[in-house]
Amino acid sequence: MPQLKSKLPPLYHNFFPDFIEKEFPEEKWATCSACNICRSPKSPYLDTKCCNYYPHLANYLVGGILQDSRPAMEEGKKRIRQLIQSKQGVTPYGIVPPRWWHKEQDKLPSGDQDKGVMANNSELAKCPYLDKGNCTIWDYRENLCSTHFCFSVGGSHGKAFWKATNGYLKMVENVLSNFALYQLGIPARTLKTVPIKSIDFEIETDGRQTNQEAYSTLWQGWEGNEEALYIRSYEIVASLDAQKFTDLCGHNQVILAQSITELLDTFSQTIIPDYLCLHNDIQIVQHSPSECILTLGDQQATINPIAYSFLARFDGARTTKSIIDHAYQIMLNLEIPIDELYRKGMLQPSVSITYQEV
Structure with missing residues (x-):
């Protein structure tokens, strides 16, 4: 380092x-x-x-x-x-x-x-x-x-x-x-x-x-x-x-x-891992055109629906950096959602990589 x-x-x-x-x-x-x-x-x-x-x-x-x-x-x-x-x-x-x-x-x-x-x-x-x-x-x-x-x-x-x-x-x-x-x-x-x-x-x-x-x-x-x-x-x-x-x-x-x-x-x-997976038990409700509410147990997070559309990319195969890079290509800053969702357990470190990053 x-x-x-x-x-x-x-x-x-x-x-x-x-x-x-x-x-x-x-x-x-x-x-x-x-x-x-x-x-x-x-x-x-x-x-x-x-x-x-x-x-x-x-x-x-x-x-x-x-x-x-x-x-x-x-x-x-x-x-x-x-x-x-x-x-x-x-x-x-x-x-x-x-x-x-x-x-x-x-x-x-x-x-x-x-x-x-x-x-x-x-x-x-x-x-x-x-x-x-x-x-x-x-x-x-x-x-x-x-x-x-x-x-x-x-x-x-x-x-x-x-x-x-x-x-x-x-x-x-x-x-x-x-x-x-x-x-x-x-x-x-x-x-x-x-x-x-x-x-x-x-x-x-x-x-x-x-x-x-x-x-x-x-x-x-x-x-x-x-x-x-x-x-x-x-x-x-x-x-x-x-x-x-x-x-x-x-x-x-x-x-x-x-x-x-x-x-x-x-x-x-508290380093954000290179590989993350979306938790399978997250409940998602689109509260309004500009807000999605994510719930996992007693944890909640509110994010932009566009940011939510990126969550499926956290599959344990793509790196966190590659997802961030893609988001910036459409001028979307994912920093707050990634940080918050990781801290709340909604994004989890990937245990294994089963296929090549795409």
Whole structure:
């Protein structure tokens, strides 16, 4: 099994606590190289995959990209420099979604259907660091990019583990970006110790112009030397050792790290099997056009009739992954039904495979 540190930017390997050496179940059903949500040729995510998101890159992560001389980083570096020149979402704390992005988000109605709306609007949807389906800044990615899985082999327990890991990384990014600024002489009274948005500073207008006075005030003498601030921030963070990191992040870091460890234990014990069979004694009632109620003893589950139509595929011959793949080909996410039905005993581990998978 892979170690947790394989999912984290290499920068952290030198000073994160020992929990990153722990092994976690391989997330073989959701990978960047074989994106689930792109399996259908009609998917609105073909150009974005799940990278329909504008990352919040902490200052030291931006600096890591800028100081990295490897040829593989050239495209990411070019994109970072273009954003710095635009001054949109560019702050001493890092590069964050600009004001226009938040304004466009506010115009969208709520609901899952709007993901498709966003996916059809490339400016809103596509990560600014995505190039031909590949990440150009992967070694310096932020919290969500390290921990998002549309389908976990541990179901809800796997999701809980990755959510906790995401929370840990968010805390780290906030603390370390502020620490770097403090070390660079930014007055403590001006530092924001909570996660920031570009709209907090009014450095951009609704017309995507820079509010030059606000921008200059925010950068406190570093304007024109934004790259230098980012690179120095990286150098400061890269020089940390484990003890200094623990001192900076305090007891919250200890609690969050322990939480990740405990959730990993549960995650590892609740892996959804590769082969499942539908329980023969399930009672099914179509409650409405949009709901089927499944009953097994005192257990009940409510699922979409389309998802129910897939249950016959759980016959002990087809792999769980092949069924998931087929569902995504018609743009159906089976994650919740599989996880819930497995926990309630309605889907059972297959005892034997009697014929070839089809």
